[in-house]
Amino acid sequence: MKNDKSDATDLSAQIAKDIRDSIISGQLIVDERLPSESELADQFNVSRPTVREALKRLAAQSLIRTQRGAFGGAFINRIAYPDAYGQQITTSTLLLSMNDISFDVACEARFAMERACAPLACARRTPDHLATMRAEIFRQTQPGLSDESWCASDVAFHRALVDATCNPVLSYQLAGAVEAMQPLMNMITFTARSREKIIDLHTQIANAIEEQEPAHCDELLAALQLYTIELAEHVHRKRAATHAQKT
Amino acid sequence: MKNDKSDATDLSAQIAKDIRDSIISGQLIVDERLPSESELADQFNVSRPTVREALKRLAAQSLIRTQRGAFGGAFINRIAYPDAYGQQITTSTLLLSMNDISFDVACEARFAMERACAPLACARRTPDHLATMRAEIFRQTQPGLSDESWCASDVAFHRALVDATCNPVLSYQLAGAVEAMQPLMNMITFTARSREKIIDLHTQIANAIEEQEPAHCDELLAALQLYTIELAEHVHRKRAATHAQKT
DNA sequence: TGCATTTTAAATGTCAGACTTTTAAATGTC
């Protein structure tokens, strides 16, 4: 755990990297306690605030957790799914919103992965998964549902589909893709007519999964992707038109 | 940008959350400059070190970058693909290594997503992608290649396949899944015989992509998944046997 | 005037030391 100097970066970044590398390489194992902040300060020949900044960097990545009091300190954290979800969603959301990625590209990525889930979901779905899907479809039929609630329910439906694969790694990977799309989806205004069509597709998808027909499910997801892109294009054209009017 | 108090968490965590939320919600836009550390300290009614800890947390997530000197400060960072890749890989790697996820589950997730790429890769692959794949296959044929280099080349081959979709979002999502598997793959010792079989499958996959035969490509990836799991099981059985011998 | 150089002020980076709060173990008391 020696620091490498001769770098132009901050000390706190270097120290964080040092410790992070030790964690990733397995030199520091889960629940192991790091030396106290003062001890680390001595070891790295820096002040305590600098060490603290390094530790906060690691805490932000869920690599460590800290505990106050006697026999407290910084402990190597077992990264659990919820932590990983959170990070994944934050990063993905910002990546999409900050890099003017076209709706089509994001949509394609999301549905490609979701279609990869279909066969597994058909094979392994439990009554609970189906119940969640049905419940969200029911919620979607409620009149007067706000656009926000509609989108949230849409996300919940698709997450249930992904979770039906009973593969937590897949769920984790997909969480980012599905949730990160939400801000983009929110730009689409769903008319009663378009909602109806989507609900119909959702129902058919749920049926296909219940009846374990992966091929049909795949077709339906493809159809949903096409329709989603169509809706987005419509919004895009309309906005372009009003923009042209202004200038 | 007011702090919400009445929470039990650290001040620096609260402040980081505050600013993070402002970024995610779009109130703070890319390249905008945050107030100076002293100003933030005043605004949040805390000391400068506390503000600094909050900023370091955000920096660890690539949400901001800092610049020293006059007219420097903290700026909202445009999260680029390399940043996102890095975070994704770190998180995924640790998630897999720390949660005793079975090889089968991780492998299933990875190949499910990779198979989702096949149709797009077939449709859009450029000569460059094919060249990369061929080059990696060639490297794999070299005798005496270390296990480490073999695995690295394997990863490079599969990344080329994913990149062939020409969908950067998909590449980003898959990066985590493929790279995170490497430590698990490293536990498998590849005999000359097993390498030969994998090289053969890689060659057929590259051919299928070149000839744009998605269905065939899918079958080959399924075969590769099966074979990989078979190899892992073999290692597992052997290890269990030696372990039983000891006790 | 126009260009090169110097100065300067603002900001982050770092440090030292003190104080506060939390927490669990050690100790004491009944």
Add this chain to the structure above:
DNA sequence: GACATTTAAAAGTCTGACATTTAAAATGCA
């Protein structure tokens, strides 16, 4: 033995200072 009290270790926070970096502003010079 069970409960209350003390205590020490550690994170959390604050203050104030100094170092370093950087770009803009001021200055000097041809």
